Amino acid sequence: MKTLIIVSHPEIENSQTQQFLYQGSKLDNVTWNHVEEINEINIKQEQQLLTDADRIIFQFPLYWYSAPSGLKNWEDTVLTRNFIYGDKSFPLEDKEFGLVVTTGLPLKDYQKGAAENYSLDELMTPFRAIADKAKMKILPIFTVQQFWYKTELMQMELLIDYQRYLTQDMPDSLANKQIWFEKKLQEMSLDSDTADERSVELILDNFLNRTEELEQLNDTLSMIKENEED
Amino acid sequence: MKTLIIVSHPEIENSQTQQFLYQGSKLDNVTWNHVEEINEINIKQEQQLLTDADRIIFQFPLYWYSAPSGLKNWEDTVLTRNFIYGDKSFPLEDKEFGLVVTTGLPLKDYQKGAAENYSLDELMTPFRAIADKAKMKILPIFTVQQFWYKTELMQMELLIDYQRYLTQDMPDSLANKQIWFEKKLQEMSLDSDTADERSVELILDNFLNRTEELEQLNDTLSMIKENEED
Numbered sequence: 001m002k003t004l005i006i007v008s009h010p011e012i013e014n015s016q017t018q019q020f021l022y023q024g025s026k027l028d029n030v031t032w033n034h035v036e037e038i039n040e041i042n043i044k045q046e047q048q049l050l051t052d053a054d055r056i057i058f059q060f061p062l063y064w065y066s067a068p069s070g071l072k073n074w075e076d077t078v079l080t081r082n083f084i085y086g087d088k089s090f091p092l093e094d095k096e097f098g099l100v101v102t103t104g105l106p107l108k109d110y111q112k113g114a115a116e117n118y119s120l121d122e123l124m125t126p127f128r129a130i131a132d133k134a135k136m137k138i139l140p141i142f143t144v145q146q147f148w149y150k151t152e153l154m155q156m157e158l159l160i161d162y163q164r165y166l167t168q169d170m171p172d173s174l175a176n177k178q179i180w181f182e183k184k185l186q187e188m189s190l191d192s193d194t195a196d197e198r199s200v201e202l203i204l205d206n207f208l209n210r211t212e213e214l215e216q217l218n219d220t221l222s223m224i225k226e227n228e229e230d
Numbered sequence: 231m232k233t234l235i236i237v238s239h240p241e242i243e244n245s246q247t248q249q250f251l252y253q254g255s256k257l258d259n260v261t262w263n264h265v266e267e268i269n270e271i272n273i274k275q276e277q278q279l280l281t282d283a284d285r286i287i288f289q290f291p292l293y294w295y296s297a298p299s300g301l302k303n304w305e306d307t308v309l310t311r312n313f314i315y316g317d318k319s320f321p322l323e324d325k326e327f328g329l330v331v332t333t334g335l336p337l338k339d340y341q342k343g344a345a346e347n348y349s350l351d352e353l354m355t356p357f358r359a360i361a362d363k364a365k366m367k368i369l370p371i372f373t374v375q376q377f378w379y380k381t382e383l384m385q386m387e388l389l390i391d392y393q394r395y396l397t398q399d400m401p402d403s404l405a406n407k408q409i410w411f412e413k414k415l416q417e418m419s420l421d422s423d424t425a426d427e428r429s430v431e432l433i434l435d436n437f438l439n440r441t442e443e444l445e446q447l448n449d450t451l452s453m454i455k456e457n458e459e460d
Contacts, residue, residue: 010306064305065356072299076240079294117362122355126295129348 003166004053005100007034008060008071017102017147021059024159030166035074046078051091056136057166058127059100065123079130090135096170097131098139099124100162107145139170156202181206233396234283235330237264238290238301247332247377251289254389260396265304276308281321286366287396288357289330295353309360320365326400327361328369329354330392337375369400386432411436 005025012018012034025032033049035041050056060067083091101120109115110123120141131138142165144158164172168180184203235255242248242264255262263279265271280286290297313321331350339345340353350371361368372395380388394402398410414433 064302064309065359066296066302069299069303069306072294072296072302075294076299116359118355118359122352123359125348125352125355129295129346129353132347 001029001054001167001169002052003030003055003057004049005030005032005057005059005166006071006074007032008036008058008068008074009034010036010068010070012036015061017061017144018059020147020155020159021100021144021162024162025166027163027167036068036070038074041074041077043078043080046074047080047083047091050078050083050095053095055096055098055139055166056092057098057100059102061102062104062120062123065118066126075130084130084134092134092136095134095136096139097127097134097136098142098165099127100142100144100165102144102147104146107143139165140172153202160202160206231259231284231397231399232282233260233285233287234279235260235262235287235289235396236301236304237262238266238288238298238304239264240266240298240300242266245291247291247374248289250377250385250389251330251374251392254392255396257393257397266298266300268304271304271307273308273310276304277310277313277321280308280313280325283325285326285328285369285396286322287328287330289332291332292334292350292353295348296356305360314360314364322364322366325364325366326369327357327364327366328395329357329371330374330395331371332374332377334376337373369395370402383432390432390436 007018007022009015009018022032031049031053033046058067058071060071063069066072080086082089101124103110103120105115107120110118110120112119120143124141128138142162144162147155147158150158164177164180169176181203188203237248237252239245239248252262261279261283263276288297288301290301293299296302310316312319331354333340333350335345337350340348340350342349350373354371358368372392374388374392377385377388394407394410399406411433418433
């Protein structure tokens with residue numbers, strides 16, 4: 001599976017969050033495409049990137065309840081009518097569409113009655129409308145809230161969740177998580193020289209927890225089945 | 231009352247709709263500010279325009295379910311945190327905030343189950359969120375749908391409705407309409423040389439219809455009152 005991240009941030013080199021996510025995105029079959037770095041948008045080239053991908057992600061900090069203008073400029077230029085839905089052809093049909101939104105405020109502020117009064121889901125409607133028009137499959141939003149308040153451990157957890165959002169099969173079910181962690185552990189054991197001990201530990205923790213959960217689930221299911229057979 | 235229109239359209243000289251609205255906007259106390267024409271945004275100057283206005287309107291064609299990137303760039307530059315809500319001061323508090331949105335599709339397409347599946351109200355959420363944050367009063371959206379299909383008469387009606395949206399007291403009640411049409415007729419009779427006969431006719435029609443409506447309403451109210459007294 002190929003993943004394309006369309007990143008928008010006008011001062012990305014000063015953004016700790018984006019730099020951190022950039023490090024996390026260095027995975028096989030993941031392409032990082034920072035729109036503000038493009039000097040002159042080559043429409044065909046950008047459209048090719050989209051066509052080649054199986055999962056397309058727009059990633060940006062929330063600026064006035066939307067993406068920075070750089071992303072809108074990219075959209076207005078690259079997403080020509082014919083490329084999205086013209087001539088009854090849908091080049092992006094069935095690809096997955098995700099959003100990675102970083103916020104300075106905690107997520108709980110984005111709801112009726114809270115400081116922001118609108119949910120991220122409501123605010124992201126224009127992006128979902130594009131994905132709908134292109135007949136893409138919409139993934140839940142991945143939110144990075146208040147990155148600078150996070151401890152190192154929280155950051156490591158965020159990194160793994162982010163990598164899962166980029167590369168794990170969806171929906172984000174227990175079974176799909178399990179498969180992803182297994183594969184990740186295999187890769188790391190093959191490549192033990194470069195593996196960060198911390199992240200191996202975290203992944204192992206996560207993996208073992210999931211395994212326990214799965215076992216418990218299996219036990220419960222067996223019990224129910226036995227009872228039913230009584 | 232002063233009205234400021236922040237207009238965004240990357241090719242405004244080729245837009246029949248925007249040129250038409252531009253002609254309509256030539257009224258006393260109405261400022262037309264086309265953001266794509268600004269070479270280098272002077273933040274203080276733009277903020278002063280906003281501070282001076284009583285009614286602020288964002289006007290644009292719907293590009294991918296939002297405004298063109300030029301407007302977002304203007305927002306991201308001009309609407310600094312402190313200007314909108316910082317330091318517990320709200321420079322735009324109680325001003326009115328309106329949206330003039332032009333669409334290539336009919337308005338009925340913007341609803342669940344129709345071609346676009348999202349209402350303009352939903353799509354405009356990010357703009358309303360800004361207005362809310364600034365403690366502004368939100369006006370209903372003024373939509374211009376499929377301008378090129380309109381007959382000359384429909385265009386004249388649109389022009390008058392647009393001018394009312396720019397300058398009439400809100401809410402858009404019968405009483406406020408009445409006052410606006412009376413004032414407009416007075417102005418036109420004073421300035422009869424330049425008055426377009428067609429628009430005088432239309433305004434008179436509108437005015438007389440309203441007067442009839444008002445009279446009927448009065449009659450009905452009187453009848454109800456009489457019956458109650460029986």
